[in-house]
Amino acid sequence: MEYSTCSVVGGGPAGMFLGLLLARAGVRVTVLEKHGDFLRDFRGDTVHPTTLELLDELGLGAEFGRLPQRHVSEVKGPINGRMQTLATMKHLPVRHRYIAMVPQWDLLNLLARAAEREPSFELRMNTEATGVIREGERIAGITYRTKSGATGEIRAELTVACDGRFSVLRAAAELPSRSWTAPFDVWWFALPRNDSDPVGDVQITARMVAVLADRGDYWQCAIIIPKGADPQLRQRPVTDVVATMARVLPWLGDRIDVVRDWDDIKLLEVHMDRLHRWYREGLLCLGDAAHAMSPMGGVGINLAVQDAVAAARILAPQLLSGTAPDLAAVQRRRLLPTVLMQRMQRAMHAKVVEPALSNAVERPDIEQAPLTLRILCRLPGIRAIPLFLVARGIRPEHAPDFARRTPVSR
Incomplete structure (x- = not known):
């Protein structure tokens, strides 16, 4: 049996950002990742402007800028028989007017290198969480299994599930959710x-x-x-x-x-859901473990990272002082952005995706964008709104003072 102040399950963007931020506050944190490295076929390789700004605040902007990447600032589609610009980030009021397309394993390795410079941080690869330890109603830690077959327990004041939409910890904690059918x-x-x-x-x-x-x-x-x-x-x-x-x-x-x-x-396979309550005593769910997003807009990673930043800012002082962590405060902070983004995605499903799928099936020889996109193309001021929400997020989070390092511009 082992002990850590905070155990984070899942070495994706949310888990690695959370581990780094807590470690910079001095919290003893252990991150568990079930794979032996980050070299997998990640599909979520988008790094949004708010995450780019966060990297600057953490003093990692210059190092991130050296990673192989492509900058995407425009979306083009078929309008009236020819490809036209549907949306552009070039005039948005944000520091980085583009989405960086970066292999996610490069980003995760960057975060791991930064976190491992903190003495209170530990990253365990090839270690898979298999369940939770219960003490009455409280989650007191996790059970795990390594690639070699060894098993063990890590007890913690707080366990954070960042292990995705099929979260083992979320299922073990029996947290109910609401789901929506994607078309x-x-x-x-x-x-x-x-x-x-x-x-x-x-x-x-x-x-x-x-x-x-x-x-x-x-x-x-x-x-x-x-579907x-x-x-x-x-x-x-x-x-x-x-x-x-x-x-x-x-x-x-x-x-x-x-x-x-x-x-x-x-x-x-596209799923959308959201936990009614993201926590129970001793356990907090973040990112897709709390709210599985549609791939529309590529916002899932950005939203998960924002969850991690808010959680670190709220919980680090409490974990350091031995105060019971206020997990409800994290959900209150991040619920509105999650609800609004999921509503926007569901509206895009109904107004853009379903009509487009219907056209593709019923009129396969006609290349035409759905009416919603054709209208947005003619109203630049209106079409900038959803793009701004995708690029900036709703209620963007900034690095807490304890985690900041001298920003280096790219």
């Missing part, structure tokens, strides 16, 4: 990028509802498909996927045969 799932795959392709854009096509993000040497592609339609659609030739995209984006015509096997196209 779509997502196919993910990559296409090679040529030097003559568009630069620094997100390209959207209405036919097949495809989204392409510029990643430098490749395009990260997402195709939105009707549950994956088995049926995979009965078609796999080359139809890129061929259909190339009808709208002719510069993809030389890559139609690149995707040769359906195994190259991964399925992401």
Whole structure:
């Protein structure tokens, strides 16, 4: 049996930011990550302006700027038969007017290096949380299993679940949630990028509802498909996927045969939910463990990081003083941004995704954006609102004083 003031389960962005911030406050913190490294096929590689600003406040901006990355500042889509700018960040009132597309393992390694410089921080790789330790109604810690098969316990004043939408700790703590049905799932795959392709854009096509993000040497592609339609659609030739995209984006015509096997196209089943209460005595859920987000807008990581910053600012003084942590205060601080963002995503599902999917099925030979996007394209002032909320977030969090280091601009 071991002890840590705070145990954080999950070495994703929320868990690593939380561990770093608490350690800089002097809190003894242990982060558990079930894998042996961060080199996995992360799909959430977007770093939003608020997270970029947070990295500056933590004194990590210059180091982050040296990571391989692509800056995306515009979204383009088909309006009246040609690709037009649907949204741009170039005029938003934020410090960083772009989303940085960075391999998530690079970001996590950066955070790990910074956290390991703090004497009260410990990162345990190949260590998977398997359950919780109960003392009456209180969660007193976790049980774990290592890759070698060894088992153990870590008791803690506070355990934080940052282990995603299928959180083991959330299930073990029996925290009830509310869920919403999303009308779509997502196919993910990559296409090679040529030097003559568009630069620094997100390209959207209405036919097949495809989204392409510029990643430098490749395009990260997402195709939105009707919920549950994956088995049926995979009965078609796999080359139809890129061929259909190339009808709208002719510069993809030389890559139609690149995707040769359906195994190259991964399925992401979209779920949305939110816990009624994010905590019970001794346990707090953050990020997707508290509120699974839709991939619309790519806001899930940014929202999880903001949760972590708020939790560190509120809880670090209490953990240092031995005061019972006020977990309800964390939920009160982060509930409104979560509710509003999920409502915005559900509105996008209803007003943009469902009409687009309907057009793709009923009129597959017509390349036209949903009416909502066509209206927004004509009203720049209005279309800037959802983009501003995606870029900045609702109630953005800043690094607490105890975690700040001299900012270095990029």
